[in-house]
Amino acid sequence: MKWAILSDVHGNLDALRPVVEDLRHEGAEQVAFLGDGVGYGAEPNECLSLLRELTGWAVAGNHDWGAVGLADVGNFNAAAHAAILWTGENLSPENIAYLRGLPLLLENRDITFVHASPEDPGRWRYLVTFPEAEEGFRALTGDLAFIGHSHRPLALAIQRCGRVNVLGGDRLSLQPGVRYIVNAGSVGQPRDGNPDAAYGLYDDSAREYVLRRVPYNIPAAQKKILKAGLPSFLARRLSKGM
Numbered sequence: 716m717k718w719a720i721l722s723d724v725h726g727n728l729d730a731l732r733p734v735v736e737d738l739r740h741e742g743a744e745q746v747a748f749l750g751d752g753v754g755y756g757a758e759p760n761e762c763l764s765l766l767r768e769l770t771g772w773a774v775a776g777n778h779d780w781g782a783v784g785l786a787d788v789g790n791f792n793a794a795a796h797a798a799i800l801w802t803g804e805n806l807s808p809e810n811i812a813y814l815r816g817l818p819l820l821l822e823n824r825d826i827t828f829v830h831a832s833p834e835d836p837g838r839w840r841y842l843v844t845f846p847e848a849e850e851g852f853r854a855l856t857g858d859l860a861f862i863g864h865s866h867r868p869l870a871l872a873i874q875r876c877g878r879v880n881v882l883g884g885d886r887l888s889l890q891p892g893v894r895y896i897v898n899a900g901s902v903g904q905p906r907d908g909n910p911d912a913a914y915g916l917y918d919d920s921a922r923e924y925v926l927r928r929v930p931y932n933i934p935a936a937q938k939k940i941l942k943a944g945l946p947s948f949l950a951r952r953l954s955k956g957m
């Protein structure tokens with residue numbers, strides 16, 4: 716089966732729509748959503764409605780739970796904090812109930828879907844350094860995890876000997892006996908210097924993964940952020956991919 720792996724949409728419908736068109740064009744049969752449907756962007760309800768239509772394979776991100784009072788937002792920066800308050804005030808009752816009902820982690824056979832590190836996902840830890848990666852691998856039950864949270868695409872592999880490698884490139888061919896943690900980047904607010912929307916495609920029969928980049932109408936998303944009265948920094952950063 717061909718999975719589309721979507722994360723960190725952050726209320727950016729202008730990015731989500733072309734990603735959905737692209738994944739349909741690429742023949743994805745199932746979608747996994749790795750959390751942070753809301754926060755930062757101006758169309759949280761529209762994004763959640765589309766995500767709910769697309770898939771039941773969805774986990775909570777810290778902004779999702781932060782917007783509905785289930786996660787602490789005390790460590791959010793000023794712009795993120797202003798956006799999460801605005802989001803909480805603007806969510807529909809159905810979407811509040813949807814976010815409150817999302818699990819922190821899901822498993823499909825040997826694939827784990829989780830927003831932050833698989834090691835205690837409710838602590839929302841980033842998985843960036845080698846020690847963090849080793850902890851993440853230790854917590855995995857299967858041999859592949861898809862994660863989000865950092866908004867930066869990343870692929871890590873742990874060999875039988877326990878050595879963790881960072882894998883380069885946008886394509887992966889998964890090898891037997893090797894375990895992987897893959898960050899599919901962010902649909903709605905990429906932070907790797909490339910402003911195009913990012914998502915992953917994974918064929919679980921061929922065990923092939925590819926990172927897709929999809930250009931979208933960034934000025935349209937920026938205009939909506941400004942019109943909603945959200946911090947202008949959140950609009951500016953979209954064109955830089957930072």
Ligand SMILES: [Fe+2]
Binds near residue numbers: 865
């Ligand atoms: Fe996020």
